[in-house]
Amino acid sequence: MAATAHAATVEHKHPNYMNIFWALAILTVVELIVIFLPFGKVTNGALLCALALAKAAVVAMYFMHLRFEVRTLALIAITPLLIATLLIFVLLPDGFAVAHKSDIRKGAPAASEGKH
Amino acid sequence: MSQVATMHAAVETAETPVTPESWGKLGMWIFLAGDAVGFGTLLAGYGVMRATSADWPNPYDVLGINLTAVMTFLLICSSVTMVKALEWLGKGDRHRAQWFLFYTALGGAIFVSLQAYEWTHLIERGLHINGNPWGASLFGTSFFLVTGFHGLHVTGGVIYLVSMIWMVSRRPEPAASYNAVEIAGLYWHFVDLVWIMVFTFMYLL
Numbered sequence: 040m041a042a043t044a045h046a047a048t049v050e051h052k053h054p055n056y057m058n059i060f061w062a063l064a065i066l067t068v069v070e071l072i073v074i075f076l077p078f079g080k081v082t083n084g085a086l087l088c089a090l091a092l093a094k095a096a097v098v099a100m101y102f103m104h105l106r107f108e109v110r111t112l113a114l115i116a117i118t119p120l121l122i123a124t125l126l127i128f129v130l131l132p133d134g135f136a137v138a139h140k141s142d143i144r145k146g147a148p149a150a151s152e153g154k155h
Numbered sequence: 156m157s158q159v160a161t162m163h164a165a166v167e168t169a170e171t172p173v174t175p176e177s178w179g180k181l182g183m184w185i186f187l188a189g190d191a192v193g194f195g196t197l198l199a200g201y202g203v204m205r206a207t208s209a210d211w212p213n214p215y216d217v218l219g220i221n222l223t224a225v226m227t228f229l230l231i232c233s234s235v236t237m238v239k240a241l242e243w244l245g246k247g248d249r250h251r252a253q254w255f256l257f258y259t260a261l262g263g264a265i266f267v268s269l270q271a272y273e274w275t276h277l278i279e280r281g282l283h284i285n286g287n288p289w290g291a292s293l294f295g296t297s298f299f300l301v302t303g304f305h306g307l308h309v310t311g312g313v314i315y316l317v318s319m320i321w322m323v324s325r326r327p328e329p330a331a332s333y334n335a336v337e338i339a340g341l342y343w344h345f346v347d348l349v350w351i352m353v354f355t356f357m358y359l360l
Binding site: 053056057059060063064067070071073074084087088090091094095098099102103108109111112115116118119120122123124126127130131133135 | 238239356359
């Protein structure tokens with residue numbers, strides 16, 4: 040039984056790990072180049088996010104062998120990303136509410152300073 | 156017939172359909188998913204604090220990226236040595252597998268040392284957990300919290316890998332440690348994956 044289970048493990052396809060290494064190294068160099076591009080903060084930010092997600096996906100799919108596992112495991116793996124993305128939208132109203140309050144404070148410094 | 160049914164039931168309870176190799180692997184994936192929620196929460200919180208702050212410093216100007224780029228490269232290399240260790244173990248070469256596990260642990264140890272050097276340097280320049288000389292004090296708090304949480308994971312990973320070297324040497328057959336080393340590898344690659352996100356969100360953006 041244990042031997043069969045082990046055989047199943049070894050039979051995982053092994054991709055060419057040096058190719059994966061070069062892909063990650065090149066993507067890192069591209070990231071370092073992107074920060075100097077004159078496209079503006081939003082475009083550069085979007086590019087950097089896309090590159091980071093691409094690198095993370097390469098690590099998960101090939102180094103963590105997710106590509107060769109059943110799909111349910113990929114669903115387990117991707118859940119935190121969805122939760123974190125949702126969390127940004129949950130937190131944003133709070134953040135902007137604080138910024139809004141500080142604008143009011145700027146308008147009435149004396150009253151605000153008295154309170155705090 | 157009933158014997159077949161009993162055997163079938165036994166197989167069902169002993170194996171998980173998600174990771175037929177072992178329950179341990181499924182356990183590690185679930186742990187990593189939980190851990191990823193922790194890191195995701197920290198990074199999402201960081202993003203929101205930064206987006207809504209008026210005086211958040213530009214991390215690239217303040218922190219510098221030369222050292223951290225080297226650290227990123229180091230972790231990528233250590234991920235390669237980790238998969239190589241597993242590959243050699245699969246081929247039954249215990250000695251080579253142990254050396255590659257050692258290289259992986261060494262990469263992690265150097266990473267943590269470089270992070271300690273970076274922290275010392277930044278603390279000397281005035282970056283503290285409760286403030287920084289370049290603007291929003293939450294910048295210092297979030298920087299030390301996120302990089303510290305990741306550094307603790309790397310430190311734990313180095314200890315985990317050293318224990319794997321010891322385990323591989325103790326088990327009679329190299330194949331007997333394959334599953335445990337694969338599970339340790341999942342943890343190590345996850346630490347690498349998280350650093351890719353931390354490097355982008357806390358240093359480059």
